[in-house]
Amino acid sequence: MVLCKLIKPSSYENIMESLESLAVSKIVLGVKAHQEATVFSGQQQQLEQAQQVYLNTLAVYAVDLHLRSLGIQTDWPSSDSYQAVAQTLMNVADLTLPGLGALECRPVLFDSEIMYVPPEVWGDRIGYIAVQLNEDLSEATLLGFMETVDVETVPLRNLQSLDTFLEHLEAWENSAQNVPQFQTGKKPVSAGRLSTQSDSIAHLSRWLDRTVEAGWQIIEGLLDDWHTDTLEPAMAFRQVVPPSNLSVPEVIQCGKLLTLDDEPDFNQVRLLVGLRSQTSEGYEIRVKISPTQDPYLIPGLKLLLLDDVKEPVFQTQTRSKNDFLQFTFNGSSGDRFSVKIIYQDVSIEEQFMI
Numbered sequence: 001m002v003l004c005k006l007i008k009p010s011s012y013e014n015i016m017e018s019l020e021s022l023a024v025s026k027i028v029l030g031v032k033a034h035q036e037a038t039v040f041s042g043q044q045q046q047l048e049q050a051q052q053v054y055l056n057t058l059a060v061y062a063v064d065l066h067l068r069s070l071g072i073q074t075d076w077p078s079s080d081s082y083q084a085v086a087q088t089l090m091n092v093a094d095l096t097l098p099g100l101g102a103l104e105c106r107p108v109l110f111d112s113e114i115m116y117v118p119p120e121v122w123g124d125r126i127g128y129i130a131v132q133l134n135e136d137l138s139e140a141t142l143l144g145f146m147e148t149v150d151v152e153t154v155p156l157r158n159l160q161s162l163d164t165f166l167e168h169l170e171a172w173e174n175s176a177q178n179v180p181q182f183q184t185g186k187k188p189v190s191a192g193r194l195s196t197q198s199d200s201i202a203h204l205s206r207w208l209d210r211t212v213e214a215g216w217q218i219i220e221g222l223l224d225d226w227h228t229d230t231l232e233p234a235m236a237f238r239q240v241v242p243p244s245n246l247s248v249p250e251v252i253q254c255g256k257l258l259t260l261d262d263e264p265d266f267n268q269v270r271l272l273v274g275l276r277s278q279t280s281e282g283y284e285i286r287v288k289i290s291p292t293q294d295p296y297l298i299p300g301l302k303l304l305l306l307d308d309v310k311e312p313v314f315q316t317q318t319r320s321k322n323d324f325l326q327f328t329f330n331g332s333s334g335d336r337f338s339v340k341i342i343y344q345d346v347s348i349e350e351q352f353m354i
Contacts, residue, residue, distance in 0.1 A: 025142040025162060027062040036061055043084040056081060056093035059107040059131035062140035063095055073098050085313045089329035091118040100169065101126040108132040108143065114153045120327035122150055124316040127168060130159055201351045204275045204285065205333060207252045216254040219272065251276045257292065260343045268292045269341065271350065281333045283354055288326040289341060296321050298343060305329065306338040
């Protein structure tokens with residue numbers, strides 16, 4: 001099964017020459033690897049999503065096999081990339097390393113010059129490994145890694161070596177044993193504070209008619225990047241052609257202030273939820289939280305996506321310096337979901353219907 005075939009750019013050889021100085025590892029993708037990819041991709045209804053899941057699975061398989069051969073413990077079944085629901089909602093290729101966190105394994109096509117990293121996996125990762133797949137998907141090459149990512153396209157020439165990655169893992173393991181408390185001038189959250197849940201349900205499809213619920217405010221001009229995505233086409237798998245008869249705005253974003261304490265001047269965050277029409281029934285949803293005053297969010301702040309029965313399908317968490325947390329997913333009219341923000345013993349949940 002050949003998922004895609006591209007023409008090599010003339011600069012491809014130069015890119016590969018620049019990678020020769022890195023310690024790369026090659027993994028044979030045999031029958032078992034493609035059986036795993038076939039099973040996971042077969043759970044997707046959309047062809048483009050199935051193609052992306054197939055490539056993501058091969059990338060995770062290769063990294064998992066390589067790390068286990070080095071004696072590094074992994075737990076793929078507990079990763080989002082092993083869960084059908086998470087694969088449907090997001091472009092995710094994570095591999096859990098027990099006691100350390102999630103390692104993102106991004107597939108790179110055989111003649112690509114960049115590693116594509118979707119915004120939903122920018123946070124809550126201990127690193128990002130670029131996994132290049134050859135033309136017939138029979139071999140994977142681990143090219144290198146990045147410790148942190150905050151852009152969608154990372155040039156392969158910017159990758160660090162796999163040896164450096166192993167040093168990074170050791171340092172991360174040591175820091176996980178003794179994480180210092182973050183010092184901040186903010187007032188600590190009150191002990192014993194109960195969780196809160198919004199009684200109202202925000203109807204996102206009505207937002208396109210500029211009808212929003214109390215507490216929400218339409219935010220203008222912050223979703224222009226949705227119109228000007230410069231993703232690598234073969235890896236994005238989400239070319240959108242809106243219906244010509246669409247009479248409502250294609251994109252809208254609304255914001256709401258949430259307070260993680262009894263006093264609004266302390267521990268306040270801004271919740272942004274954006275909606276983009278894809279088809280008459282399908283939408284792309286983007287959820288983002290950001291600070292209101294300080295440059296960074298509080299370390300340890302969690303952002304969760306819950307399904308219609310309140311089961312978590314995705315979670316991300318701030319570390320030392322995150323100026324926002326964000327994820328995107330696709331949904332259809334009538335779908336229900338919730339967004340939960342957790343900090344220490346405080347939990348705030350907002351409910352939505354598309």
